[in-house]
Amino acid sequence: MFETNRKRSTQKVVNVASVPQRSPFRYPGGKTWLIPVVRKWLKQSSDNSKTLIEPFAGGGIVSVTAAFEKLAGSIVMVELDPEVAAVWEVIINGDHDWLADKIYSFDLTSENANKILEKKSKSIQEQAFSTILKNRIFHGGIITKGSGLIKNGENGKGIKSRWYPKTLHDRIKGIGYVKEKMRFITGDAFEELKKFKNQKDAYSFIDPPYKAAGKRLYTHFDINHDALFALASQLKGKFMLTYDDTEEIRTLALKHNLDFRTIPMKTTHHIQKNELIISDNFDWWN
Known part of the structure; x- marks a missing residue:
């Protein structure tokens, strides 16, 4: 057993701008900021034929980065949420070109967006596009019930504030070049x-919905x-x-005899806080 007050971070807050932005999502709780640490973790073995599984895929930044940087031989992404899963189904298992081109050619207006969002019966491709649309034009990228359209946005641009069709097109096309080593499963993480x-x-790489903010x-x-x-x-x-x-998560780590470290990060509101990294070993940490 180990002392909870002994495990301190030796890491610095990561400048997210220094990390390649590979995911098509602006994902709440996304782990772009953690990528430098994930690289160290994946490189603890020089054998790049390893399998990486991301059971709570979400925005998929870890899987996508590992594919681009050849940090794993095979990559398995899993997501249960049907809206998010539709995006990865189309990009990884389907016609990523269709989604990239649809985004690039879409004329974003409130009227056109509502037509897409309000359609009841959608194909998997239509659902994928609808999800990306919601993720980009809803407050904070939150696509759950209760979220809504951006009103003013950056510099008064409204719903176009986070709609970067060329960037999204290029990211999806880019994933298309490395997806041969990737597999996506719509299913239960456990x-x-x-x-x-x-x-x-x-x-x-296990990044579940957090206890406090998940709901x-x-x-x-x-x-x-x-x-x-x-x-x-x-x-x-x-x-x-x-x-x-949180004390609850530390207690769970202690209960299951799992070691952990704290790591600083900055929220989207530029507030610095600590998160926990729990791992089978920390020989790779420093």
């Missing part, structure tokens, strides 16, 4: 993670965190769990 439980060359940010926020810690402790391969730094 069930898919269990399939890798005995795989020693598997690296599991506000995500549709599928209500998970069994105790069961997730128990499952992580059974993994034969490498794993990294990320969480908000």
